[in-house]
Amino acid sequence: KIKADRRYTLADAKKSSIELLSIIETICEQGDITKNKRVQRLAAMKKVLTFRQHDEMDLGEYLEKFEILVSVAEKTGVKFYADDDIKDVIEELGLVKGIGTDSFDEEEKIKRLARERALAILFFDNSNDNKYAIYKQECRNAMTTGRDEYPTTVIEAHTALRHYA
Numbered sequence: 001k002i003k004a005d006r007r008y009t010l011a012d013a014k015k016s017s018i019e020l021l022s023i024i025e026t027i028c029e030q031g032d033i034t035k036n037k038r039v040q041r042l043a044a045m046k047k048v049l050t051f052r053q054h055d056e057m058d059l060g061e062y063l064e065k066f067e068i069l070v071s072v073a074e075k076t077g078v079k080f081y082a083d084d085d086i087k088d089v090i091e092e093l094g095l096v097k098g099i100g101t102d103s104f105d106e107e108e109k110i111k112r113l114a115r116e117r118a119l120a121i122l123f124f125d126n127s128n129d130n131k132y133a134i135y136k137q138e139c140r141n142a143m144t145t146g147r148d149e150y151p152t153t154v155i156e157a158h159t160a161l162r163h164y165a
């Protein structure tokens with residue numbers, strides 16, 4: 001479907017991942033009425049969850065591809081947070097359930113934070129073990145002593161990994 005799009009030849013010649021993403025988004029938005037939407041969402045989520053940085057992929061390329069996969073998955077309706085993630089954010093921010101979360105804007109902010117924290121952990125954990133295994137283990141070990149040293153945003157995770165290298 002991607003190669004059949006009339007914009008593909010130009011995107012390929014320019015090596016433009018932005019144009020490629022645009023083509024993918026168009027295809028995802030059109031959907032396939034013969035396919036089960038639940039199957040499409042689960043397949044898109046699986047691609048994000050199983051995507052890993054390999055030895056030949058630098059950190060910038062890993063971030064770019066990760067963000068594209070997340071964008072495509074979210075276009076199908078995938079949510080990268082659960083009710084428990086929202087509860088964790090409320091607890092971390094010191095909000096009392098029902099207080100400070102009355103407004104729609106506040107609720108959306110909490111959902112965005114929950115999403116970002118989940119994606120940060122996923123990005124961090126799926127980074128290249130050959131390069132970052134020791135650092136990731138240090139973060140896990142810190143959790144056992146009550147210190148949460150995991151990054152809370154994808155950009156923070158990217159920056160932490162870049163500085164660690």
